[in-house]
Amino acid sequence: xxxxxxxxxxxxxxxxxxxxxxxxxxxxxxxxxxxxxxxxxxxxxxxxxxxxxxxxxxxxxxxxxxxxxxxxxxxxxxxxxxxxxxxxxxxxxxxxxxxxxxxxxxxxxxxxxxxxxxxxxxxxxxxxxxxxxxxxxxxxxxxxxxxxxxxxxxxxxxxxxxxxxxxxxxxxxxxxxxxxxxxxxxxxxxxxxxxxxxxxxxxxxxxxxxxxxxxxxxxxxxxxxxxxxxxxxxxxxxxxxxxxxxxxxxxxxxxxxxxxxxxxxxxxxxxxxxxxxxxxxxxxxxxxxxxxxxxxxxxxxxxxxxxxxxxxxxxxxxxxxxxxxxxxxxxxxx
Amino acid sequence: xxxxxxxxxxxxxxxxxxxxxxxxxxxxxxxxxxxxxxxxxxxxxxxxxxxxxxxxxxxxxxxxxxxxxxxxxxxxxxxxxxxxxxxxxxxxxxxxxxxxxxxxxxxxxxxxxxxxxxxxxxxxxxxxxxxxxxxxxxxxxxxxxxxxxxxxxxxxxxxxxxxxxxxxxxxxxxxxxxxxxxxxxxxxxxxxxxxxxxxxxxxxxxxxxxxxxxxxxxxxxxxxxxxxxxxxxxxxxxxxxxxxxxxxxxxxxxxxxxxxxxxxxxxxxxxxxxxxxxxxxxxxxxxxxxxxxxxxxxxxxxxxxxxxxxxxxxxxxxxxxxxxxxxxxxxxxxxxxxxx
Numbered sequence: 001x002x003x004x005x006x007x008x009x010x011x012x013x014x015x016x017x018x019x020x021x022x023x024x025x026x027x028x029x030x031x032x033x034x035x036x037x038x039x040x041x042x043x044x045x046x047x048x049x050x051x052x053x054x055x056x057x058x059x060x061x062x063x064x065x066x067x068x069x070x071x072x073x074x075x076x077x078x079x080x081x082x083x084x085x086x087x088x089x090x091x092x093x094x095x096x097x098x099x100x101x102x103x104x105x106x107x108x109x110x111x112x113x114x115x116x117x118x119x120x121x122x123x124x125x126x127x128x129x130x131x132x133x134x135x136x137x138x139x140x141x142x143x144x145x146x147x148x149x150x151x152x153x154x155x156x157x158x159x160x161x162x163x164x165x166x167x168x169x170x171x172x173x174x175x176x177x178x179x180x181x182x183x184x185x186x187x188x189x190x191x192x193x194x195x196x197x198x199x200x201x202x203x204x205x206x207x208x209x210x211x212x213x214x215x216x217x218x219x220x221x222x223x224x225x226x227x228x229x230x231x232x233x234x235x236x237x238x239x240x241x242x243x244x245x246x247x248x249x250x251x252x253x254x255x256x257x258x259x260x261x262x263x264x265x266x267x268x269x270x271x272x273x274x275x276x277x278x279x280x281x282x283x284x285x286x287x288x289x290x291x292x293x294x295x296x297x298x299x300x301x302x303x304x305x306x307x308x309x310x311x312x313x314x315x316x317x318x319x320x321x322x323x324x325x326x327x328x329x330x331x332x333x334x
Numbered sequence: 335x336x337x338x339x340x341x342x343x344x345x346x347x348x349x350x351x352x353x354x355x356x357x358x359x360x361x362x363x364x365x366x367x368x369x370x371x372x373x374x375x376x377x378x379x380x381x382x383x384x385x386x387x388x389x390x391x392x393x394x395x396x397x398x399x400x401x402x403x404x405x406x407x408x409x410x411x412x413x414x415x416x417x418x419x420x421x422x423x424x425x426x427x428x429x430x431x432x433x434x435x436x437x438x439x440x441x442x443x444x445x446x447x448x449x450x451x452x453x454x455x456x457x458x459x460x461x462x463x464x465x466x467x468x469x470x471x472x473x474x475x476x477x478x479x480x481x482x483x484x485x486x487x488x489x490x491x492x493x494x495x496x497x498x499x500x501x502x503x504x505x506x507x508x509x510x511x512x513x514x515x516x517x518x519x520x521x522x523x524x525x526x527x528x529x530x531x532x533x534x535x536x537x538x539x540x541x542x543x544x545x546x547x548x549x550x551x552x553x554x555x556x557x558x559x560x561x562x563x564x565x566x567x568x569x570x571x572x573x574x575x576x577x578x579x580x581x582x583x584x585x586x587x588x589x590x591x592x593x594x595x596x597x598x599x600x601x602x603x604x605x606x607x608x609x610x611x612x613x614x615x616x617x618x619x620x621x622x623x624x625x626x627x628x629x630x631x632x633x634x635x636x637x638x639x640x641x642x643x644x645x646x647x648x649x650x651x652x653x654x655x656x657x658x659x660x661x662x663x664x665x666x667x668x669x670x671x672x673x674x
Contacts, residue, residue, distance in 0.1 A: 039436040107439065114655065245444050248444075252437070322429060
């Protein structure tokens with residue numbers, strides 16, 4: 001039983017947390033790809049920028065003496081999401097819209113988005129330096145230890161308060177996104193435009209509005225993902241830049257342009273990463289009593305060493321691109 | 335030692351291959367399977383027996399921290415760097431060149447991160463974060479000039495000048511070769527494949543092989559460039575090669591200078607390098623001015639000007655990319671299309 005609890009702590013919870021963040025980021029990337037047909041590299045900076053906005057708001061709340069029962073990061077999240085959405089609209093107006101109007105190739109837009117990445121990265125470092133920050137300087141990070149000794153486990157089930165909130169918030173926002181895409185007029189217009197932009201325009205859909213809504217949704221989700229990642233670990237300027245390729249992997253595995261595929265891909269990559277570095281000896285240890293001496297399990301029995309954790313996502317990405325470039329859910333590919 | 339490990343690896347591979355082909359001499363069925371498994375085992379033991387001491391030797395860095403090197407001239411090493419890059423490019427190109435533009439970009443960035451992680455963590459081959467140094471200079475070092483009776487500064491200038499001359503010679507040779515290739519039939523074929531690969535393949539050109547060829551050729555140049563960089567800074571530290579400082583910087587050089595024009599790429603390289611270098615002192619000066627003004631007004635000075643202005647380089651780079659894409663999409667020296 002101890003082994004099972006350990007497995008839950010190490011793989012299920014951490015995989016779920018990582019998967020939620022990847023999924024939220026990948027949904028934004030996939031929506032932008034579906035509507036605007038380009039790979040938006042600067043999504044990582046929307047995430048980091050959103051996290052820093054949330055951090056500023058949380059510090060302001062702390063300075064005004066407002067204390068909240070739940071972590072302040074989650075209280076200020078809606079405000080930060082609105083600000084990030086406005087910011088992403090501004091970035092689109094300033095940098096991508098002129099290129100689109102000229103009819104630039106997708107690869108030009110991709111390079112422009114890398115330019116935006118560098119600019120935002122530079123600005124964040126300019127104001128916040130290269131150090132790391134924590135949301136939990138003025139308040140404590142609650143850790144729940146669920147005692148499972150009744151089930152015969154010597155270890156408790158460990159989950160932190162932000163992680164619980166993170167899983168709940170992701171679940172709620174995915175549901176909300178689902179209803180928005182399937183039930184509302186705008187959501188249906190977005191899906192129509194993703195299928196065929198010209199046909200959507202001919203049938204009277206306001207494509208400019210759809211583009212704006214896409215940026216608002218993508219920016220808000222990016223801010224959510226970035227803030228929650230910063231709440232789980234620490235906030236630093238290269239917070240999301242390091243995970244942008246795994247997020248792209250999640251979007252491609254799910255099929256670019258497919259919102260549900262992105263969620264599935266995000267969870268898949270999250271679980272794959274935590275499974276790959278999981279030390280199987282911890283679970284298989286009871287076998288040591290049965291096995292003969294020369295076949296005892298080594299101290300560490302992980303599929304890949306911990307330092308290759310991020311590489312797992314890249315390998316999955318490359319394999320998926322080779323075997324099934326359209327992703328699991330038949331995404332856009334032209 | 336690593337060479338012996340490589341020989342052991344080859345021997346092991348031969349043993350396994352031989353066991354696989356054992357049915358030629360009448361061993362079939364279950365015996366063949368047993369033999370194959372046994373051959374794998376022998377090959378593995380043989381390989382590890384040679385690799386482990388080599389790895390331990392490389393990691394422990396006896397012999398003044400310098401392992402390997404056949405005692406050849408560094409320029410030979412540069413050529414070998416190009417060869418190695420060609421080998422890697424062949425594999426990468428085989429994997430990813432069939433993909434469409436954005437997928438290709440993402441796939442190559444992903445593969446580059448895999449290779450970077452491997453180089454960083456394969457301690458037994460590259461010493462990983464332990465770094466390799468000092469890497470020899472191809473031209474006389476400042477120390478040898480000093481031994482000849484020069485003072486520090488002029489010795490440094492002379493040594494660096496020597497390296498610069500060598501680098502310019504390499505650049506000149508490469509540019510001359512490329513210009514000839516560009517103007518020749520080979521260059522015309524490559525441009526026609528780029529502009530319309532369907533038409534070119536109907537003319538009997540093997541588009542896939544040619545794309546792989548140009549990809550490998552570009553990588554060879556990059557490999558030589560990397561080898562020159564590493565011997566210039568005299569230290570090989572895998573973790574210091576960040577995509578933000580290297581990959582993207584080179585992209586900007588090509589975009590700003592003009593893709594499709596060799597002189598444009600050269601001009602872009604010099605220009606962007608200048609911008610990259612002067613943006614730090616320039617922003618430092620601006621910050622100091624603003625800081626002086628703000629402390630006069632009473633808002634206090636800007637803290638940590640040094641660290642902050644170092645970060646401005648990245649911002650300026652991003653700004654240059656976006657401005658160039660918007661106002662000069664073909665680059666400052668665009669490709670010349672000859673008609674008629």
